[in-house]
Amino acid sequence: MKKNKLIIATRRSMLALWQAEWIKGQLEALDPSLDIELNKIKTTGDKILDVPLSQVGGKGLFVKEIEEAMLRGEADLAVHSMKDVPTDLPEGLHLSTITKREDPRDAFIAGKGIKSFSELPQGANVGTSSLRRICQLLNKRPDLKITQLRGNVDTRIRKLDEGEFDAIILATAGVKRLGREEKITEKIPVDVSLPAIGQGAVGIECRTDDEFTNSLLKSLDHYETSVCVRAERAFLKKLEGGCQVPIAAYAQLKDGKVVIEGLVGSIDGKTLLKDNLQGSPEDAERLGTELAENLLSKGAKEILDEVYGQ
Incomplete structure (x- = not known):
């Protein structure tokens, strides 16, 4: 069913608002008849400014309140920095679109x-x-x-x-x-500092049953970025990591293949576990999972347990 109005949920930071306005402009170009407004939401991560986020704990510090607003019907879609989006999304929501990646470094x-x-x-x-x-x-x-x-x-x-x-x-x-x-x-350079999972990419989350919004968003999805970021997120998911952990991954499409490099490190920098894999784009998520398994076999779990204080 066609909608005449869309509400975009976003954080209130200047960068989040820039990204939300950027997506708003693209949607208006697709359908000039749409009335689009922003619902600016203050998240847990925005409220806690005097404590390192790694000490706050939990996942989704910058998205939880935004997702709750969507589930309550107070927004139709949410625009996120992909590096802030947890790998497990609430039931009823999904990551519909990942836009073309900006410089990930x-x-x-x-x-x-x-x-x-x-x-x-x-x-x-x-x-x-x-x-x-x-x-x-x-x-x-x-x-x-x-x-x-x-x-x-x-x-x-x-x-x-x-x-x-x-x-x-x-x-x-x-x-x-x-x-x-x-x-x-x-x-x-990425060989000096491997980026965060999804760094540089903007993602759009919406309700799985919202056919109109999902259909509209399809044309904003960037195939190469989507394949690569989904590989990185599979790596993170297998490691059960959030966005505040010493985990990095960066995938690229080279000569028709996904090449993904992953890293887990101790906070003091004395131990860095790195590995890479390549394979077909159709196997992107499996590659991410397999790469994580490789690092787990080399001691990544012990490093992460120490970080989590377990």
Whole structure:
């Protein structure tokens, strides 16, 4: 049944609103007769700003309230950063669309006089709250001082500019989307910092029984990104990880094959388990699961149990 109005649920951060408006514009182009509005929701992750998210625990810190709004019928679809979306979705909801991925790399943003990651002085103070980034940074540079950094993109950049840090690490995609790309000192190669699952991709979640919205969203799905992100998410699901754990994966389509690399690391950076697999796009999710099983056989569960305090 055709709808005349759609409500998009979104977080209130500048980046989330940019992404929601971006999807809104694409939907309006598909059907100019649609009246589309945003339902801006404050999530648990947005409310807790004084504690590292890895200490808060649980999954879906940035999506739970949004999903509840959809299940109550207060929104027709939700726009998410894919790296925030848990691998298990509530009954009645599904991930209908994954849009074309922006640059998946981490962005190294340095204070004055530092021109690259390799130029960071001994004992430099680097701001990030991501356990995934921390374990990879300390593996390369155990001398670094890592300081927790929360807040939106502008807040984090302002703290750097005010001299609180020698450098900070953010997602390149978010910095670009907010028009701050000129602040990026270096885009860190994926062999130095493997990205988060789904990093750089925007996903759209909606009710499984909403035929009109699902049909409308089909044309926004990007095949290559969808295949790769679903492989990464299968890897994460097998490891039973959330978005606040030292787990990374990045899949690409090369010569018609999915090539996926995965990582599990100890927070101190002393142990990094890495492996990769390749296979057909039809087997993308199986590849992700198999890659996780390979790392579990090498000791990934013991590392993650220690992180979870088990």
